[in-house]
Amino acid sequence: MKKLLLALFCIATLALNAQQDTTKKGIDLGQIHGNFQADFQYYNTDTLIGAPIVPEKIRSNGFMNLTYTRGNFTAGVRFESYLNVLQGFDPRYKGTGIANRYASYAFDGLEITAGNFYEQFGTGMVLRSYWEPNLGVDNSFDGVRVRFTPVAGVYTKLMVAKQRAFFDKGPGIVRAADGEVNFNELIKKWEDNKFRLTVGASAASIYQKDEDPIYILPENQAAFGGRMNIGYGKFNLYSEYAYKMNAPSAVNGFIYRPGQALIVNASYSQKGFSVLLGAKRLDNMDYRSDRTATLTNLTTNFLPALTRQHTYNLAATIYPYGTQPNGEMAYQADISYKIKKGTMLGGKYGTDISLNISGVNDIERSAAPNDTFGYNSRFFGVSKTILFRDYNIEISHKWNKDLKTNLMYMYFAYNKDIVQFQNYASSVYGIIRGHIVVLDVNYKFSKKVGLHAELQNLYTKQDEGSWAMGLLELSISPHWFIAVLDQYNYGNTVKIERVHYVTGSVGYTRGAHRFMATYGRQRAGIFCVGGVCRNVPASNGLTLSVSTSF
Amino acid sequence: MKKFLPLVAAVLLFAACDKIEGPYSEKPTGNGNDTGAVRRILIEDFTGQKCGNCPRAAETIESLHNIYGAQIVSYGVHAGFFAEPNVAGSKFLTDYRTPVGDELDQFFGNSAAGLPNGMVNRVQNGGNYIQSYSNWGTVLGQLINAAPDAKIKITNSYNAATRQVNTTVNTTILNDLSGNYKLCVYVTEDSIVSWQKDYQLSPQDIEFYTHRHLLRGSMNTTWGTAVGSGSLVAGDAFAGNFSMTLDAGWNDAHCSVVAYLYNTATKEVVQVEEKKITQ
Numbered sequence: 001m002k003k004l005l006l007a008l009f010c011i012a013t014l015a016l017n018a019q020q021d022t023t024k025k026g027i028d029l030g031q032i033h034g035n036f037q038a039d040f041q042y043y044n045t046d047t048l049i050g051a052p053i054v055p056e057k058i059r060s061n062g063f064m065n066l067t068y069t070r071g072n073f074t075a076g077v078r079f080e081s082y083l084n085v086l087q088g089f090d091p092r093y094k095g096t097g098i099a100n101r102y103a104s105y106a107f108d109g110l111e112i113t114a115g116n117f118y119e120q121f122g123t124g125m126v127l128r129s130y131w132e133p134n135l136g137v138d139n140s141f142d143g144v145r146v147r148f149t150p151v152a153g154v155y156t157k158l159m160v161a162k163q164r165a166f167f168d169k170g171p172g173i174v175r176a177a178d179g180e181v182n183f184n185e186l187i188k189k190w191e192d193n194k195f196r197l198t199v200g201a202s203a204a205s206i207y208q209k210d211e212d213p214i215y216i217l218p219e220n221q222a223a224f225g226g227r228m229n230i231g232y233g234k235f236n237l238y239s240e241y242a243y244k245m246n247a248p249s250a251v252n253g254f255i256y257r258p259g260q261a262l263i264v265n266a267s268y269s270q271k272g273f274s275v276l277l278g279a280k281r282l283d284n285m286d287y288r289s290d291r292t293a294t295l296t297n298l299t300t301n302f303l304p305a306l307t308r309q310h311t312y313n314l315a316a317t318i319y320p321y322g323t324q325p326n327g328e329m330a331y332q333a334d335i336s337y338k339i340k341k342g343t344m345l346g347g348k349y350g351t352d353i354s355l356n357i358s359g360v361n362d363i364e365r366s367a368a369p370n371d372t373f374g375y376n377s378r379f380f381g382v383s384k385t386i387l388f389r390d391y392n393i394e395i396s397h398k399w400n401k402d403l404k405t406n407l408m409y410m411y412f413a414y415n416k417d418i419v420q421f422q423n424y425a426s427s428v429y430g431i432i433r434g435h436i437v438v439l440d441v442n443y444k445f446s447k448k449v450g451l452h453a454e455l456q457n458l459y460t461k462q463d464e465g466s467w468a469m470g471l472l473e474l475s476i477s478p479h480w481f482i483a484v485l486d487q488y489n490y491g492n493t494v495k496i497e498r499v500h501y502v503t504g505s506v507g508y509t510r511g512a513h514r515f516m517a518t519y520g521r522q523r524a525g526i527f528c529v530g531g532v533c534r535n536v537p538a539s540n541g542l543t544l545s546v547s548t549s550f
Numbered sequence: 551m552k553k554f555l556p557l558v559a560a561v562l563l564f565a566a567c568d569k570i571e572g573p574y575s576e577k578p579t580g581n582g583n584d585t586g587a588v589r590r591i592l593i594e595d596f597t598g599q600k601c602g603n604c605p606r607a608a609e610t611i612e613s614l615h616n617i618y619g620a621q622i623v624s625y626g627v628h629a630g631f632f633a634e635p636n637v638a639g640s641k642f643l644t645d646y647r648t649p650v651g652d653e654l655d656q657f658f659g660n661s662a663a664g665l666p667n668g669m670v671n672r673v674q675n676g677g678n679y680i681q682s683y684s685n686w687g688t689v690l691g692q693l694i695n696a697a698p699d700a701k702i703k704i705t706n707s708y709n710a711a712t713r714q715v716n717t718t719v720n721t722t723i724l725n726d727l728s729g730n731y732k733l734c735v736y737v738t739e740d741s742i743v744s745w746q747k748d749y750q751l752s753p754q755d756i757e758f759y760t761h762r763h764l765l766r767g768s769m770n771t772t773w774g775t776a777v778g779s780g781s782l783v784a785g786d787a788f789a790g791n792f793s794m795t796l797d798a799g800w801n802d803a804h805c806s807v808v809a810y811l812y813n814t815a816t817k818e819v820v821q822v823e824e825k826k827i828t829q
Contacts, residue, residue: 055656091659092678168676205567211688214613216574222567245567248574250684256574292685295664372574423602426752526631534664535631 030070035549037133038062041086046540049499049521054087061086063099063133075103078116088536089136090295092166099167100131100140111147116140119159121178121202124302125242125261125285126225129163137296140164141174153185163289163298170298172289176204196231206247206289206300215254221247223259223287223301239264242285242301248372249291252284252326255374259284263304272338279331280306283363283377286325295534306330307358307390312408312438313487314458314469317523319414319432321388326422327363329382332356349398360388362418386431389413406440416463420526434460450475459491466491481507487523513548587724589698591690592810592822593624595668595683596660598632599642599761602749607666607683608762614687621694623808623824625738625763627651630661641755642745650736651765653772671819672812679817699725702809702823713796715827717769719809721777723786730814731782734774735792737766737827740804766805769794777811796827803828 039061043054060083067076078100082093102115118140120128131138143161150156157178162169180200184190202225210217227240244259252259265278287301303323307330310316334356341350364381368374392410399405416429438456445451456469468490473483487501503520524538595611597604611624628646635645655661658669658679669679670689681689703720719735746759768774769792777788796802810822 087662090664091662092680094659094677165676166678168678170676211691213617213687213691214610216570218568218570220568246570250682254684256570292682292688294682421602421749423749423754425750426754428754534662537631 034066036064037547040544043541049538051538051540059084059086072106077101097167109149113145116142122227122240123304126202126223127204128302153182155180170290172206172208178202194233198229200227234270236267251286257374261285274336276334278306282328306332308356314456328360330360332358352396354394356392358390387415402444404442408438410436432462448477516545518543587698587701590822592819595626597626600747601632601665602747604666605748610683623822625765627765629655650768650772672817700821704825706827708827716793717807719790721788723782727782731777732774733777735769736808738763738806739766739800
């Protein structure tokens with residue numbers, strides 16, 4: 001490790017000199033790029049919202065990525081620091097260190113990588129790793145990877161790696177391969193054909209020693225997937241199927257049943273109009289390189305959501321839906337239409353209307369021959385248990401060159417017991433149903449000064465009751481913005497819990513540098529995955545964020 | 551040949567899968583031997599009365615006790631959000647958190663990492679002490695057959711009238727140990743019947759749940775008292791006297807003294823012993 005660090009340091013020094021030298025001598029010694037982010041938070045105690053005492057008072061998360069490239073060669077390193085880790089993140093992110101380092105070389109259709117890398121096969125149902133620092137997720141692979149393109153249109157990948165777990169690696173060894181053929185690239189005559197065809201297949205196997213004194217566990221756990229994309233003109237049909245062999249784990253409750261998943265997405269799009277129809281089945285598809293891992297740790301695959309990812313505060317944060325790896329049957333329809341400009345409804349600039357309907361139910365389950373197998377389930381068997389419903393419509397209109405509005409209405413139904421607590425046995429909260437209305441206004445006072453305002457209301461009689469939210473954001477380009485946001489739980493049946501969660505923030509941007517200060521309250525939350533629940537405590541305090549890229 | 555590479559790889563990977571057709575459970579192999587000097591392993595189960603998944607961890611401990619018998623010493627530590635008692639209503643009113651448990655939780659980060667979880671002899675797993683309960687058996691299996699490095703003997707004398715317990719702990723070092731060592735002497739109470747949430751049951755709030763072996767407090771603070779000064783040599787013997795007055799609410803017949811010796815740098819437990827107060 002030390003040698004590697006030294007090597008990277010040498011490369012970095014060389015490259016820094018290189019950048020200066022390049023201009024002088026005209027010799028390419030490569031380039032260094034990177035990005036940096038540091039968040040500091042000062043914590044106040046706040047008994048009203050339950051914000052706990054933080055002994056350190058100030059905590060911070062930070063990272064810096066450095067990438068060196070020269071010709072076909074790329075090397076990179078990421079330093080991470082958690083002193084101590086911000087509340088809401090897993091405390092196993094502790095201290096500082098090199099969390100990611102790699103070198104890669106590409107030539108003659110072959111790309112070789114050693115060290116940490118991110119990879120995805122298809123939609124990721126067999127294998128996907130990614131880094132999301134703001135959520136504390138990094139399941140990068142650490143090992144070797146070969147990507148080979150023998151002829152244009154044929155892509156193959158082969159890899160062996162362990163996965164990152166905080167500042168160490170998980171116990172499982174992941175062996176995986178993927179092949180994809182794009183016939184429109186492979187066959188010259190098809191290059192500009194209306195008919196498009198791509199076919200892919202992937203396989204993975206995880207080795208983890210069985211030393212468990214209670215169960216006899218499979219030490220090699222395999223998963224396979226096949227995918228196909230067919231297009232004709234404006235139509236597109238994507239389908240992917242994945243199968244996981246027996247892999248008892250903490251998340252599935254140590255059952256030996258194999259897992260299956262199917263996703264089908266059909267779409268049609270033309271100027272001003274598009275339709276997307278999707279359907280999905282997931283059955284016992286959690287796949288990790290440690291059978292005892294829970295929450296977001298050491299996931300080897302990724303199960304895509306088939307529900308709209310909302311960005312409006314109340315729709316995104318109060319009842320957010322997360323894919324249920326143990327089982328779901330889902331559908332989604334998404335239609336967008338633009339009313340032409342110059343018409344009565346379209347006005348001078350046109351009006352955009354989008355309708356999105358999605359629904360998720362649990363899969364049907366019936367008793368298996370024995371408990372350890374888990375359950376039986378017909379492939380198209382849908383349970384009556386609703387997990388989630390989201391019917392929303394959005395109308396966006398530009399009134400004149402200074403004023404733009406967006407109106408959203410949403411009906412939702414949310415199974416809090418299963419989605420948040422993975423509690424399949426009893427109904428405590430029931431299905432929470434409600435409505436959300438959002439009005440979003442953007443107004444330009446001048447070329448430099450703009451105002452963004454949002455008014456949101458979530459109406460429900462269940463759980464914590466109704467919420468209102470208001471946002472005012474003033475931007476003075478090119479450098480400044482000031483914002484005030486209030487989330488107000490006005491409908492809470494417990495009067496003392498009708499709390500205002502107010503935050504104010506000021507931001508300054510200069511080129512790639514971004515500074516932001518936020519002061520206020522944040523709500524508590526609970527999330528559970530794989531039989532483990534984590535409480536993200538409420539907080540009250542000042543956050544400073546600095547980020548830049550170069 | 552190059553074109554067949556992915557196909558060959560796929561076939562190889564297909565071969566790399568073990569299908570278990572049953573039986574699915576191991577036969578118990580533990581000898582349950584608790585005579586003489588054996589290595590005993592400490593399992594600390596971080597839990598909460600309102601943690602609906604935590605009964606699964608308690609069941610895991612029971613399964614491991616069935617296999618390894620008295621070679622395992624365990625206690626539950628109620629800590630964090632899911633251990634907070636309710637302030638109103640009729641359920642979850644008792645607070646099972648302790649200053650000792652809170653200090654351990656703060657140091658090791660258990661409740662913030664999501665419950666249930668715990669530690670097995672405080673051995674580290676990739677720089678972290680926290681182990682998922684489904685991993686306890688595996689870690690235990692790696693430790694339990696090693697020869698013991700120390701022997702701990704607990705002698706209790708209990709006055710039922712004053713509820714004072716006086717404890718003598720004799721520690722004998724069996725193998726040379728480098729580093730600094732401390733001894734902790736905790737008190738636990740078994741079979742407390744009280745509320746517990748369980749997501750696998752309906753209704754999920756269980757009024758008469760039996761909480762096994764809960765940590766109640768320490769006779770010599772959270773981090774204990776030093777044993778010797780610096781490295782220990784085989785044959786070294788130490789004796790220490792400790793005492794505590796039991797809380798009026800604790801059932802003395804169910805209380806035990808748990809004493810463990812640990813390395814102050816790694817925090818790893820060398821040996822643990824348990825003895826009932828009224829025995």
